């Protein structure tokens with residue numbers, strides 16, 4: 410009851426404050442002013458409905474709140490054209506305090522997690538046809554946390570060798586410490602193929618972000634390099650699990666098929682947002698951002714969206730300047746320690762042969778290519794499309810699953826993303842003779858299969874089939890990029 414009172418009190422404060430306070434204007438930093446980001450996120454375009462939308466502070470952590478998703482529902486908003494394609498609609502969702510998170514976005518509908526004690530139809534009164542997919546998000550998360558508690562107890566009874574046996578390891582998700590130990594163990598088993606880097610940098614909470622390099626000693630100094638990373642968004646557990654599956658299969662296949670690792674080196678950060686990931690294991694299963702408290706924020710908001718914080722046209726649309734938002738871009742471009750760690754590792758002197766980079770997310774089954782921040786056609790659109798479509802087709806051949814290959818901007822605007830950074834000017838300054846095959850891949854499930862509810866809580870029996878289809882896709886991708894490098 411106390412928490413409910415606290416929530417409503419905060420809601421009232423929020424309503425009062427946002428009625429009189431302009432949104433933050435962002436900070437200095439290489440991204441410069443936040444011109445376009447703030448262009449649409451004022452209240453002016455959304456006068457009706459705005460008052461009832463302001464109910465709570467989604468990123469505020471109430472101390473001792475063991476039920477963070479109480480009063481949360483998941484609703485589906487049908488896309489009546491041209492509604493879903495309107496920037497103003499996207500901005501509304503990203504800058505409304507009742508909207509905890511936009512879960513998926515398709516041409517047919519948008520699924521949104523909202524925090525409300527009232528009927529969603531009342532929360533979004535200006536929209537018709539809104540349907541409730543999940544009436545009690547807390548119940549959904551509680552069931553998953555109970556399931557995990559049982560599986561973790563079973564794992565705890567095993568010795569390391571039994572736990573790391575592939576059949577056991579890939580039967581479920583694992584905590585950060587276990588993942589680190591697993592990679593270390595795998596590198597010990599394949600010392601000629603894997604280099605384990607204990608820390609490429611620290612998170613806000615001083616946790617080590619690990620790095621992995623995979624490749625044989627053949628052509629070690631000349632072969633092209635590719636970058637993979639995952640776990641930017643804490644709740645997208647299938648991303649790090651898929652990267653583990655990829656590494657495991659590539660090294661175990663090497664004895665029978667050495668071609669790939671003789672001709673390619675992979676540079677991998679398997680779990681970027683360690684703090685956020687650990688937070689998801691504490692019951693806050695649907696947490697997305699990192700865990701840095703935002704200084705001087707009136708509402709005590711926590712966390713920056715690490716895939717809106719890269720210095721790649723940062724703050725130029727598709728992100729929020731409100732710290733409470735799930736897509737908060739941060740106070741300045743590249744402000745977050747996790748983004749800084751990956752950038753400095755990416756620009757390591759030994760990484761001058763990079764020709765491609767993939768950032769693995771979930772969900773919706775998408776292969777997204779540059780750009781996210783502008784409608785402008787990427788200079789290498791032809792090759793980027795061919796390779797993206799090829800990834801899609803390789804997946805379908807393995808599992809029959811339909812992924813959509815498209816430009817990110819054609820789905821929704823997003824700036825400050827990793828994949829635009831991989832492709833854009835900053836990397837160009839460092840590797841001036843080329844551009845990279847840069848993609849964001851959204852893994853299982855599809856937006857329709859998820860039914861808006863369990864998209865992030867993907868059943869663990871999906872780990873292996875997801876890994877198998879992505880393994881095939883990655884093999885195709887590496888081969889295509891090696892044969893068709895993008896030159897400037």
Ligand SMILES: [Zn+2]
Nearest residue numbers: 642645770771
């Ligand atoms: Zn994501």
